[in-house]
Amino acid sequence: MPKVTYIEHHGSEHVIELKTGMSVMEGAVKSGVPGIDADCGGACACATCHVYVEDGWLEKTGAKTAMETSMLDFAENVQANSRLSCQIRIADDLDGLVVRMPESQH
Amino acid sequence: MSDGSIDLRAEARAKAYAMPLEDINLADTELWRTDTAWPYLERLRHEDPVHLHPAHHHPDGAFWSITRYVDIMAVDTNHEVFSSEPSITIFDPKEDFKLPMFIAMDPPKHDVQRKTVSPIVSPANLNLMEPLIRSRIVKTLDELPIGEPFDWVDRVSVELTTQMLATLFDFPWDDRRKLTRWSDVATGGLDSGLFTTDDPESERRAELFECVDYFTRLWNERVNAPPKGDLISMLAHGEATRNMDRMEYLGNLLLLIVGGNDTTRNTMTGSILAMHQNPDQLCKLQANPSLIPSMVSETIRWQTPLSNMRRTATRDFELGGKLIKKGDKVLIWYASGNRDETAIENPEAYVIDRERPRNHLSFGFGIHRCVGNRLAELQLRILWEEILPRFPEIRVLEEPRRVPSVLIRGYASMPVVIPSRNAVLAH
């Protein structure tokens, strides 16, 4: 199973194995990794699952939908490597993915 | 206090299931004032979740009621088909006194304005405000009488939300109740009992103009002073906002006043009521105060301070097998979605340690999702962090008086008594 590393804002790392097809958000929530709220449960409708994708991985996480772009637009401290983690589906080529959490979710 | 309300509820349930479906009218204020809308919502969820009400159910005409969690989510996240213009309430806007507010705008205008306001209520900025908000909450709680009945709504909920707004705006402290009044005036109907002359419309307008003038004065003061951290100063000096026209400035201020006022106020009152009705949950919280954030989310779900939002269809759209026509008015009933047993386990119960307490509809979802949600949660959290060490019990003495509104689920008054103070803090 692909492994994803979640790094909290203050630096704590969590390495979690995810089944393919799961989202990066679900991986965190199901394993109790703090820093991702996911208020809408993955409907791309709350932007409280904001993460920064580590260098080199962004392209592999796929393209953003128009809705994700709109929702991300309202998140705090958005950067070029920002994604909503409920919109990243785990596939084998994402084994080793690293995402960082923002200071807070708004 | 519970016997009368139980009768009323049983009666409402019998009635809701006996009447023909097409006679159910969710726009009937009485259902909300008496807190008896629940069985009607339940029946619609089960029997006709995308329901068209006939024109005679509301002065502004026919409307759809969407009552299931998944359908509400589908509408809320489809802002292209379900527009927030021209209004987000069941009432159509009055032509002669229009305040532009981004809550009732579609992209791209909505997006630009939301982005200017959002940083003010971001978690990072709220961290800076937290000590001040806390010290004011502490003062208010320490001044409450012990063993003597008082109205929780006026003494605590209204007072604290008003203080919070005054803090946010750095509004002249002694005038702060003006904020409450303007919020009431901006949202209250002409028949709300707020106005005392036979020309309520002129009265309302005069008060709103007073509000414009007051805030214009504050703007002028702040624009001529060095920038500081309050909202008005931020707007007056902000790149994207300093050239806002006057009505737009007022519209956005009023949006924050109105958005942050009733909703948070009624959740504060609701939290006391919920704990009074569920003493086991209070024990759980007292034993484990780290449940406060989860309890806050559960209270916001349980209360659902805004029972619905309105959208208007921009084109024909099929939802749940029904054809919603271009131009139709659509109400998404958050109050119903938050009680939908297919989305939330045991939704009738107040459970402060639910598995996923944040997955509720009370803040809406999609691009209009409440921008002030963290501020609301912060105030509720601090309130309870300060209540727990002080008061072992806050006893509700009678059924609260509810606000007669189809939109705002709230309380006009709620008499309580605090029997005693905890020993450690009694100084």
Ligand code: HEM
């Ligand atoms: C428990 C408390 C609160 C509840 C239940 C609540 C509920 C809501 C809901 C349901 C919406 C979505 C409207 C829509 O979809 O059309 C909303 C939007 C909004 N709320 Fe809140 N609110 C609360 C507290 C606050 C506070 C404290 C503030 C201000 C500081 C605030 C300011 C706003 C604003 C400005 C919007 C418009 C957002 C937009 O259109 O993009 N709210 N609120």
Ligand code: FES
């Ligand atoms: S969980 Fe809500 S946007 Fe990702």
